[in-house]
Structure formats: structure tokens, C-alpha cells
Amino acid sequence: MLAIRNLSIAFPGPDGPVRVVDGVSLEVARGESLGIVGESGSGKSMLSLATIGLLPRSARTSGEIRLEGRNILGMSERALCGVRGRRIGMIFQEPMTALNPAMTAGQQIAEGIRLHRAAGRAEARAEALRLLDRVRIPDPARRIDSYPHEMSGGQRQRVGIAIALALKPDLLIADEPTTALDVTVQKEILDILDELVADLGLSLILISHDLGVIARSTDRTLVMCRGRAVEQGTTEAVLRQPTAAYTRDLIAALPRRARAGLGAAAPLAAGDAR
Ligand SMILES: Nc1ncnc2c1ncn2[C@@H]1O[C@H](COP(=O)(O)OP(=O)(O)OP(=O)(O)O)[C@@H](O)[C@H]1O
Ligand SMILES: [Mg+2]
Structure with a gap:
């Protein structure tokens, strides 16, 4: 479904181009979920923005991003519009910034449906209601007419997922979708993403x-460090038998109890005395 080959992304810097993604290759099959983990600034968001053709203008790229065979890099803006949303849905970390504060939840979900699927107003609203139900918003018949500021963070993130789903994408990219949420709501959002992969056969990054x-919701994992993919494999293998020193450090940095929850092998690294 998605195949990225030797992707590099660079920005102009005072001493020449600075590579923020450096020769990354990955594949995501239909119905498969890939986790990308790595420290802040390792290039995770740039990688995902490149996949939907939304990199900042100053970015320079090389390599290939093939979505069902077609290279996204070098596509015209017009062709990219068809890919965004309809093939790839994006879910952002902070839904407040992704949502339009001046439109109700229902209007924002219906907008995409009407634009891309030439649906009428009533049909689009009915579909929006169905999607709000699907992402398990409490009382969807009331929430459909709520504005973002009238909703909790978890409810806004559900609306964000419904907007992404409205165009029936084949691939969902969720960039830190639960970071801003408390643990209980985080679990509910991850449950919904798991369900979408299982029930609709979506692919998920x-x-x-x-x-x-990552451990809870993905089949395979890619570990990024300073723009490079330092490790890639089934999530179980990456967590149980990490080969890269950086991955071992990431696991070792977790509190003992969290590590036990991952089923990570111990001892993890030489000198890991905890
Ligand atoms: N417009 C830009 N111009 C120049 N450099 C940029 C630009 N946007 C991002 N960068 C740099 O690209 C690198 C990768 O950033 P990116 O946002 O992909 O990291 P990330 O892994 O998503 O981090 P986080 O976990 O904090 O979200 C960073 O060093 C960042 O400073
Ligand atoms: Mg990021």
C-alpha cells in the first residue's frame, strides 16, 4: 500500500542543507499498523508530512514515497489534493489546532464528504452523525452541532478522527494522537484506532x-534517531530483542513497571541495574 524508499528531507541552513530525515525506507501493507517511535526532533513529523505532501516549502526531498505504486514526491498540487484525505487521512496531536473554531463538528465532518463525494447536505449530515457514533462520542445527536471550544480534548480528538474517516481513506497517519490526553481517554482513542484497523482494514501509521x-497498538515498529531509521521489525521483536543501542536506551529509560508491561526482556542493556 505505502512504500517509502531512501527518503531524505533537508532544510537550508547557514552552513548548507541540514538533513532532518536521512535515507529512511519503510513499507505498510493493507490492514497493517506501523508504529514510529523516537525522541523529539528525530524527524517523525517531517516523515509523515512528506507522505501527505505537506512539507514546508523550503524542504528539499530525495527518494520515493509510493502510494499504491504512484510516487507522491513530485506530484502536482492538484494530484496531491486527491491523495490527501481520500487515500491518506491525517490525525494531529492537538485537535484544537487542526479543527476550525468557527465551525461545528458536524459542519467540519460534512464539508469533506460534500466536497469529495458530491453528497447533498442532508446525506452528508447523516453520514457525519454516523461517523460521530463510530468514534463513540457521547450523545452524537447533540455533539454534531457543538463547536470545538464546547468539547473536551478527548471529544475533539474523536471529531478529528471522524473528519479523517469522512473521506474513506485507505491509510490513517496519527501523529502523537493521544499525547495531550489523560490516560483513560488515551486508551479509548487507541481502542478506536485499533478497531478501525481491524474492522475497516485500514492501514495505520x-x-x-x-x-x-506503540506496544499496544502496532504490528511493526520503526525506531528513528536523528533522522535515521535505526531499527525496524515486528513490534514484539523490537521490544523483546532490540538490536540498536538507541532502542535499548529507550526501553531502559522506561520505569521498571512500564517495561514489565511491554513484555520487554531483562536485562536490557549492559549496566542496566534497575
Ligand atoms: N520548517 C523547518 N525548517 C527547518 N527545520 C525544520 C523545520 N521544521 C522542522 N525542522 C527540523 O526538523 C527536525 C525534525 O522535526 P520533526 O518535527 O519531524 O521531529 P519529531 O520527531 O516529530 O519531534 P517531536 O517528537 O517533538 O514531534 C527538527 O530538528 C526540526 O527542528
Ligand atoms: Mg512531531
Whole structure:
């Protein structure tokens, strides 16, 4: 479904181009979930923005991002519009910034449906209601007419997912979708993402700095460090038998109890005395 080959992304700097993504390759099959984990600034968001053709203008890229065979890099803006939303849905970390404060939840979900699927007003609203129900918003018939500021963080994130789903994408990219939420709501949002992969056969790229989130919701994991993919494999293998020193450090940095929850092998690294 998605195949990225040797992708590099650079920005102009005072001493020449600075590579923020450096030769990354990855694949995501239909119905599969890939976790991307790595420290802040390791290039996770740039990688995901490149995949939907939304990199800042100053970014320079090389390599390939193939979505069902077609290279996204070098696509015209017009062709990219068809890819965004309809093939790839994006869920952002802070839904307040992704949502339009001047439109109700229902209007924002229906907008995409009407634009991309030429649906009428009533049909789009009915579909928006169905989607709000699908992301398990309490009292969807009332929430459909709520504005973002009238909702909790968890409810806004559900609306964000419903907007992404409205165009029936094949691939969802969720960039730190639960970081701003408390643990209980985080679990509910991850449950919904798990369900979408299982029930609708969507592919999922889940970006998180939280190994617990990755362990719980992904089939395979890619570990990024300073723009490079330092480790890639089934999530179980990456957590149980990490080969890269950086991955071992990430796991070792977790509190003991969290590590036990991951089923991570111990001792994890030489000198790991905790
Ligand atoms: N417009 C830009 N111009 C120059 N450099 C940028 C620009 N946007 C991001 N960067 C740099 O690219 C690098 C990768 O950033 P990115 O946002 O992908 O990191 P990340 O892994 O998503 O981090 P986080 O976990 O904090 O979200 C960072 O060093 C950042 O400073
Ligand atoms: Mg980021």
C-alpha cells in the first residue's frame, strides 16, 4: 500500500542543507499498523508530512514515497489534493489546532464528504452523525452541532478522527494522537484506532514517543534517531530483542513497571541495574 524508499528531507541552513530525515525506507501493507517511535526532533513529523505532501516549502526531498505504486514526491498540487484525505487521512496531536473554531463538528465532518463525494447536505449530515457514533462520542445527536471550544480534548480528538474517516481513506497517519490526553481517554482513542484497523482494514501509521502506546497498538515498529531509521521489525521483536543501542536506551529509560508491561526482556542493556 505505502512504500517509502531512501527518503531524505533537508532544510537550508547557514552552513548548507541540514538533513532532518536521512535515507529512511519503510513499507505498510493493507490492514497493517506501523508504529514510529523516537525522541523529539528525530524527524517523525517531517516523515509523515512528506507522505501527505505537506512539507514546508523550503524542504528539499530525495527518494520515493509510493502510494499504491504512484510516487507522491513530485506530484502536482492538484494530484496531491486527491491523495490527501481520500487515500491518506491525517490525525494531529492537538485537535484544537487542526479543527476550525468557527465551525461545528458536524459542519467540519460534512464539508469533506460534500466536497469529495458530491453528497447533498442532508446525506452528508447523516453520514457525519454516523461517523460521530463510530468514534463513540457521547450523545452524537447533540455533539454534531457543538463547536470545538464546547468539547473536551478527548471529544475533539474523536471529531478529528471522524473528519479523517469522512473521506474513506485507505491509510490513517496519527501523529502523537493521544499525547495531550489523560490516560483513560488515551486508551479509548487507541481502542478506536485499533478497531478501525481491524474492522475497516485500514492501514495505520501511529507516531508516538510512548513505547507503551506503540506496544499496544502496532504490528511493526520503526525506531528513528536523528533522522535515521535505526531499527525496524515486528513490534514484539523490537521490544523483546532490540538490536540498536538507541532502542535499548529507550526501553531502559522506561520505569521498571512500564517495561514489565511491554513484555520487554531483562536485562536490557549492559549496566542496566534497575
Ligand atoms: N520548517 C523547518 N525548517 C527547518 N527545520 C525544520 C523545520 N521544521 C522542522 N525542522 C527540523 O526538523 C527536525 C525534525 O522535526 P520533526 O518535527 O519531524 O521531529 P519529531 O520527531 O516529530 O519531534 P517531536 O517528537 O517533538 O514531534 C527538527 O530538528 C526540526 O527542528
Ligand atoms: Mg512531531
